[in-house]
Amino acid sequence: MHPGVLHRRFLSDLSTSLFSFVLPLLPTSEELTIKEEVRTLIEKLIKTIEPSARLLSFGSSCNSFGLRNSDMDLVVLIDDPEAGLDSSLFVQMIGDxxxxxxxxxxxxLPKARIPIIKLNLAASPGLPFGIACDIGIENRLAIENTRLLxxxxxxxPARVRTLVLFLKVWAKxxxxxxxxxxxxxxxxxTLMVLYFLVHVKQPPVLPNLQRIAPVxxxxxxxxxxEGRNVYFFDDVEMLRQEWSSVNFESxxxxxxDFFRYFSHDFxxxxxxxxxxxxPLTKESKGWTNDIDVGGLNEMARDRNRLCIEDPFEITYNVARTVTKDGLYTIRGEFMRATRILTQRHDRAVLALAELCR
Ligand code: CTP
Ligand code: MG
Structure with a gap:
């Protein structure tokens, strides 16, 4: 058979295989119900300390990129400006x-840089792995960036969720x-994937929601x-009617292409x-690695190896945790993935299995 035909067949096989790969990894409705019950229970208890407090989910439990047994990210918001509770004290009180x-x-953890309470729930029939849960205080930006995602x-959803979910599993x-x-x-x-779909793909798969003017x-x-511009176009109904990408790639x-771009082009x-x-330069943001930190502070030197700007907190490098070795490993993984997906042209399921081995 002609190589072009084989390649097209592999691509369509790959797309189908990606959907089937991701599907069984989604959280069960039972898991979601239990998590919501846990949230309601904890919220009720917290209200006995501060009646104006609300407990909200953020992160993957509500950005649609959740996998089975994902941790639960929760945040306490206090609506009464008079409450004046100190975060560390509040964390201690909620913990007790x-x-x-x-x-x-x-x-x-009342003394942590960002005070949080860590919870672990034991396994049960509906939750075979239990739940790990972090409760933070007043982190309103996290609610907004969750809504953006x-x-x-x-x-x-078919393309964006599938890609992000698959890449999360692959990265784990x-x-x-x-x-x-x-x-x-x-x-x-997740931000890397969205960046690729908004700014790298031509024509783009997604619009830049932070650049669409409000109606x-x-x-x-x-x-x-909190001093940050958190505007983005969030009228989903209107987006569905008005935005249709002319990029029809599977x-x-x-x-x-994602793997290829981060292997060779970025x-x-x-x-x-x-x-x-x-794309912005590190220089324009002042995110260069200062080699002259005196050679003492390895951490500071490693802070800007990989730079991903937070969509709202634009002085914050989301990837500041990535070290020199970490980046080397990550780039090696992008190259390995590109190699696997461009060399094997037989069965896509096997390629995916090898990719995530
Ligand atoms: N977050 C953030 N800055 C970071 C990391 C996380 O603001 N450097 C916030 C974001 O609101 C993010 C949430 O914390 O949505 C959860 O982050 P993370 O656990 O990395 O992502 P999840 O989508 O929850 O993924 P997982 O399923 O692996 O828990
Ligand atoms: Mg999470």
Whole structure:
């Protein structure tokens, strides 16, 4: 058979295989129900300390990029401006309360840079692996960036969700999803995928939601949160009617191209990935690695190896955890993935299995 025909057959096989790969890894409805019950229970308890407090989910439990047994990210928002509770104290109080009133394994970290409470729930029939849960305080930007990710997913769920979910699984299996060990957070990986779909693909698969003008004028006050511009176009109904991408590449083609782009084209040494603004230079953001830190501070020197600008907190490098070795490993994985997907032209399921081995 002609190589072109074989290649087309492999690509369509790859797309089908990606959908089937991801499907059984999605959370069950039972898991989602239990998590929501846990959230409601904890919220009720927290309200006994501060009646104006609400407990919201963020991260993968509600950005549509959740996998089975993902951790739960929760945040306490206090609506009463008079409450005046100190985060560390509040974390300690919530920790004590949960310890008394529930049988979760509770670990309050009131002295951490960002005070949080860590919870672990034991396994049960609906939750064969238990749940790990982090509760933070007043992190309102996280709610907004979660909403941004969800809105992007909603525009083209078949391609966007499949790609992100697959790449999250791939990154976990290939061990490049460990911010504590010098590699990337899931949030960082997701931003890379969205950046690729908005700014690299021509024609783009997704619009830049932070650059679509609002339908009605909005005030500065509505746009700002904690001094950050958190505006993005979030009218999903209107997006569905008005935005249709003229990029018709299949999810398989996009995946190969994603790996290829980050293997060969992206300039890791000099460039910043900005979902908000497209490619930026490290220099323009002042995110260069200062070799002259005195040779003492290895961490500071490693801070800007890989640069991913947070969509709202634009002075924050989401990938600051990536070390020199971490970046080497990540780039090696992109190259390995490109090799596997461009060399094997027999069965796509086998290629995916090898990719995630
Ligand atoms: N977050 C952030 N800055 C980071 C990492 C995370 O603001 N450097 C916030 C984001 O709101 C993100 C949430 O924390 O959506 C959860 O991050 P993470 O656990 O990395 O992503 P999840 O989508 O929850 O992925 P997983 O399923 O692996 O938990
Ligand atoms: Mg999470």
């Amino acid at each position: 309360l949960l310890e008394r009133e529930t049988n979760f394994d509770v670990k309050p 969800l809105t992007y997913a909603t525009i083209d 299996r290939r061990r490049i999803n460990s911010p504590y060990r010098g590699t990337l957070s899931s949030y960082g990986i 009605r004028p909005i005030t500065e006050e509505e746009m700002m949160l 999810v398989g083609e996009l995946l190969i 300039q890791f040494n000099t460039m910043v990935l900005s979902l908000r603004a497209g």
